[in-house]
Amino acid sequence: MSNDSFTEVTSQSYFQRIGGAFKGIVIGIILILVSCVLLFWNEGRAVKRYKTLVEGSKTVISVAADSVDASHEQQLVHLTGMATSDETLTDQELGVSAASVIMLRRTSTMFQWQEKSSTKTEKKLGGSEQQTTTYTYSKVWTEQLIDSSSFKKTEGHQNPANMPFKSRQLTSRQVSVGSFFLSPSLISNITNYEPLTVDGNLALPSGWSGRGQVMNDGFYLGTDPANPQVGDVRISYQVVKPLEVSVIAKQAGDHLQPYQAQAGDAIELLELGVHDAQAMFEQEQQSNTILTWMLRAGGFFLMFIGISMILKPLSVLADVIPAVGSLIETGTGLIAFLLAGILSSLIIAVAWFVFRPLIAILALSLAGGLIFLVVKKLKKGKPIQGASAVQPPPLP
Structure with missing residues (x-):
């Protein structure tokens, strides 16, 4: 099949990029809110579907x-x-x-x-950006x-x-x-x-x-x-x-x-x-689990994109020197990833307390017990205070 291509070069000034980055903060906040709703709703949906299938497997x-x-x-x-x-x-x-x-x-x-397009972005000294789109x-x-x-x-x-x-x-x-x-x-x-x-x-x-x-x-x-x-x-x-x-x-x-x-x-x-009926219910439970994790991943991704957009002005402001801007962009990307993981986990945890409180309490108790054991083990491994002052007698 025949094909051809066309290349276009565009650029954005430093101040245009800063303006676009600050406008992106609003979109970022919206994405975070959507992520929160999605993650919370998904846990309720998953629990309701699980209980429904358990009920059905017992009554069919x-x-x-x-x-x-x-x-x-x-x-x-x-x-x-x-x-x-x-x-x-x-x-x-x-x-x-x-x-x-x-x-x-x-x-x-x-x-x-x-028509398909691919874009290559190149940062310029002074904060401007050049995009080459094919x-x-x-x-x-x-x-x-x-x-x-x-x-x-x-x-x-x-x-x-x-x-x-x-x-x-x-x-x-x-x-x-x-x-x-x-x-x-x-x-x-x-x-x-x-x-x-x-x-x-x-x-x-x-x-x-x-x-x-x-x-x-x-x-x-x-x-x-x-x-x-x-x-x-x-x-x-x-x-x-x-x-x-x-x-x-x-x-x-x-x-x-x-x-x-x-x-x-x-x-x-x-x-x-x-x-048979039980095999069908087991298959549906597996489908419910897969859907639950897919929606969790989707919620995390929206959270990550939202936080990244909120932090975007930091890297754009530093792009006066492209190398510095790229370094900060990598750092803010890592921060966004960690924050997205923490916030997503907190929302899921809150949803568990609402929709499956018994499991949430058991999980929290287990985590607390593990932390207690680790702390206790670390304390036992510490040297006794003042022990260093008591020296064994010198060897003959």
Whole structure:
């Protein structure tokens, strides 16, 4: 694929940089506040989800999927079976149909120009800063329309103003597992797509006759698939066919719906394949743990960026001599990292006292006990005061 590049050199004066750094303090404060809210909320979310899953694992009942037992009405049930649908899904725009499938997805990509940029910053004596930005242009297949009017260099890199066909997904309204019908949210978790072979006798879309072709997996709207041009479109189809699934949800008549636990969260799980109830709950607990640590990391990162922005004026002011400014920037970066770690830990600790006080007290007691043992050990290792004045008798 062809590509080219364009380089632009810009500069900022010392006073412009100072002004920008002080304006960044406001953004830094906002980021710190957002981080605090995120970290505190995440601990509450994690505890509620954990307690909900524990509650569900103790109350869930495994049932047969081939019949509805009224005695389990409104209870949390677990079942396995084939997820099937009797519907025929049709892409009305292009006439592609698939019978007895759960989902039909149309993927439409257009060959377009894409702009990427990389910037190299160089500090100058006196505090100014020079930025050299290189813009690279290449042609790519992408589902999203790229607005070329925002490119730095628009000449020779124009994309079409719109895409003739966009990607879309069709979902069966009724999907059943045995005698039970799945809720829309459960159906959305069935994503085992596989390619759909398109009928070669289908007509090309209106206006594309003579400059496109029907292919096994869809349509190619353009002159030559081996030599794509900007504006060419590829359309392919995938389907989700009937497959075996395991479900945990509330039995409401012959429908499976979200189960509201007393712990405060809802339970509605679906996994592909055959899994027992406890394995599904263990998998969900692992997912909850991973999400909790990802959000903790996100909160820490926001805190670090916020503190870094607040401390930024210090390094900018010292950039009159670039080497000094770089040294201070490294120092403030380390300080921001340490402060972010301390503040994030404090917020999480406060959240633990609110949402899981018993564990917080136990953890604090354990930490206190360890500190006591360390201090006691250090005291035992100290020399006795005045001992140095008592000397052993000289050897003969």
